[in-house]
Amino acid sequence: MRPLSKRRKKAGPGLNRLWSNFFIVLACAVVPLVLVFGVEFIQRGNLQETWTWLIQNPKLFTMNALLDLFIFLLIYALLGGLLPSIAVSILLLCTMSFVSFFKVKLIGEPFFPWDIFLNKESMNVLPLVTNQSALMRIGTMVGTVLVLLLLSIWVPRLRLKLKTRVVVGLMAVFAVYSFGVNAPWASRVMDRMGASEIVWNQSENYGNNGMMLAFTMNVKNAIVPKPEGYDEPTMANLAQSLKGQSGIQLASAKADPFNGKQPNVIFIMSEAFWDPTLLPNVSFSADPVPTVHRLQQESTSGYLLSPQFGGGTSNVEYEVLTGQSMSFLPAGSVPYQQYISKPLPSLAGYFEEQGYKSMAIHSYEGWFWNRENVYKQMGFESFMSKDQFSNPQYKGDFISDDEVANNIIQQVDSTDKPMFIYTVTMQNHGPYDDQRYGSNPIQVEGNLTPEAKDTLETYTQGAQDADASLQKLIDHFTETGEPTVIVFYGDHLPMLGYDYDVYKQGGFIQSGKSEQWSLEELKKMHSVPFVTWSNVDLPQEQLPILSNSFLGAYMLNHMGMQLPETLAYNAELSQKMPGMLRNLVVDANQNLYSSVPDSLKNDVDKYRQLQYDALFGKQYLAKYIDSQYLQQTVMPNYNQEFAVQAPAEEEIDGSLNASDGDNK
Known part of the structure; x- marks a missing residue:
């Protein structure tokens, strides 16, 4: 045919x-x-x-x-x-x-x-x-x-x-x-x-x-549009109003709680860490996060309002490290991928300026979310990624949280300078339906389907391991006595099944459709616990809610450190508006709004202009404020201590090499 x-x-x-x-x-x-x-x-x-x-x-x-x-x-x-x-x-x-x-x-x-x-x-x-x-x-x-x-x-x-x-x-x-x-x-x-x-x-x-x-x-x-009114005269006036604000202190902060010594400052952003005992209709055979629960009673702690749910870890890093807000960027955008291609003021650069060694540690691939390039632009001196871990222990598909704690200890103990370490863990990354641990010591009870029960038990085991790794760090620095501050928190709530299935079955929310959530439910689904610990006496505070973008300014204040002007403005704004997402605002009285109320619009507009100037604009502010923080530069020796190990990656067996973790 x-x-x-x-x-x-x-x-x-x-x-x-x-x-x-x-x-x-x-x-x-x-x-x-x-x-x-x-x-x-x-x-x-x-x-x-x-x-x-x-x-x-x-x-x-x-x-x-x-x-x-x-x-x-x-x-x-x-x-x-x-x-x-x-x-x-x-x-x-x-x-x-x-x-x-x-x-x-x-x-x-x-x-x-x-x-x-x-x-x-x-x-x-x-x-x-x-x-x-x-x-x-x-x-x-x-x-x-x-x-x-x-x-x-x-x-x-x-x-x-x-x-x-x-x-x-x-x-x-x-x-x-x-x-x-x-x-x-x-x-x-x-x-x-x-x-x-x-x-x-x-x-x-x-x-x-x-x-x-x-x-x-x-x-x-x-393409992020220029804020209305953004120009050099406006920024010059804003700079004038910010001058003299550095060093702002919270009411509870001490001027110098460390008596002239510089403490190690360790931020640990634990992958998808959350407190599963917050599910009202579920019980557990043992407390999965005893260290966190103890610190919530003994030290400064509270809840961070995360811009993410279930993913987008780098966006939380961006907020914490820069003090900038995802609320001013397009929904779903990824600054690490899209916007950061030049030096940007961050906590890493701030601590380097204070004589610290700033190091990022992440137990996964260095290229993921473009971290190896972004950390360089943020002023980190070193970035220890998965390839620099020496024969690490794995749990499931990822390096264990216990192994991450070991490497934090090793880096601090082998470095003469005080250290600022920003750590991102990976062990408890989803999905959680893989029964990665074989058996789960902590059993959950409740009106859950077998699939939901398995998912929650697997997640809970990971949360318990994260909690135990925090305790290991506390035990070590308690023993050594070296002045140290630890800030521990999750990046976002875990994705526990399709359509928020475990959260619905556990009674945490009523609907599997986020557009049907009340403002209170929206806040709950973006609130992750954070705790602090120090072997130096610091004030104890309980924070009902605090945006990730305000955490850096808050902790610097809490430790009695002087703030650069833009972070000082963050600290001031957080007193009026402690929480802000794109579709949720929390004011000082814990009132909830779906958008910025009129009483706060002028303050938020200033915040937006400061962010645009640093990230996209002409950096006018740095012309009018003589601050090394605002004139961030790339560290000339960025990652040199690990650069000499590159040939080891070509080993035929593809295994991690013993020399990878050495601090050279």
Whole structure:
């Protein structure tokens, strides 16, 4: 049997051209509609919900189809053949929808334009999406694509003429670009179609507007706009108001609790650390975090308001180390990946300026979240990543928290200078359905499904190990007597099942949809415990809530250290507004707001301008305030102590080498 393309040639060129144009026009009309329906079905995971959205929002459905049409036309112009172009369009858009679906399930955030640049980091979530249901959905998509590619062998390619391809391609690029940057004509079209961007709640944004439209509207958010009123005269006036604020003291702070000695300052950001005993409907056979519970009674402690849930560890680091806030950046953005490419004031640079050795320790790959480059820009002297651990002990897939504690002790004991160490652990990274420990000594009881019980017990074992590693550090520095301050906290709450499953079953929240949470529930789902310890007598305080971005300023005050002007402003603002997320503000009286109240807007605007000036602007502030902190530079000897070990990484057996942990 002859291929259809050969048999149709007998019908004459005129009829062939007529049929070709008919099928091309039909494809342009039908394919975008099918793509929108498929993408929304994948993203929402429910046929009824997809159909309801389509019926109730015909204009938004049409707007999404228009965007899909431009994507399809661009691919068609590039590839030439109709069926291959349909196949690639399905593969591209459905893959985006799958990524968005799983991101929402896991951490409550959809797929953003800047997620494309995560590169290797995306590989870390692959184990989370390889269950049977996910593989069946992905297999269906891949099968459809393969069928279309095979059919293209037997049916006409339906190619466009070269000139037509160029014109169609340019038109598609222009349209996609216009909608992405929100050009005036594109903005008018979206307004008429009923598009309404919800920047502060991206899950709702994608749910209301449809994935392709919401994704496109977010493209412009990759560029952070200049705050209203930002210019040199404004910053000069702000600098004048900040002068003399350095050294601000909290009421409870002592001027010099260390009697002239410089203590080691150790920040430990424990991966996904949280207190599972906060689940009201669950009981435990033993206290999983006894050290944390004891410190909550004996020393300064409280809760940190994290900008993240279930992932995005580097964003919490960014807030703590710089004193800047994720609230002023696009939802879902990653400063480590997107914005930090030049020296940036941070706690690391501050402590170096005070005569400390600043070191970052992370028990995972140095490239992850671009840390090896970002830490350099932040003024760290050294970065000890996974490759510098000497024959470490693993628990599950990651280096154990106990091993991290051992290396902190080794680094402090082998260094003459006082140390500032910023530590990020990895042992208790999700997912927690892998039974990584074999058996879990601490048993949980409650109205939980077997899957939820296993997940919670695995997580709880990791939390217990993190707590024990903290106790090991306390025991060591109690014995040595070397002045030391430890600040221990989690980066975010753990992702315990899809749709916050364990939290719902445990009675911590009422709904598995974050857009339905009350402000109190939102606060609970972003509040992680933090505790401090010191072998020097420091004041004891209980903080109901404190944003991560204010933690650095608070601890410097708490230790009686002088603050640079911008961190002094953080300390002052935290007295009026201790907690701030993009969609949650906590004032000094613990009142909750979904946005900044009028009484605090001027203060928050100053905070925003200070951040923009340092991260994106002209660094005007440094021209008017003579501060080494504001004129951050890269350490000339950055990571030299570990650079000589690079050849060891080429060992054939690929094992970690004994010399990797040496402090040379």
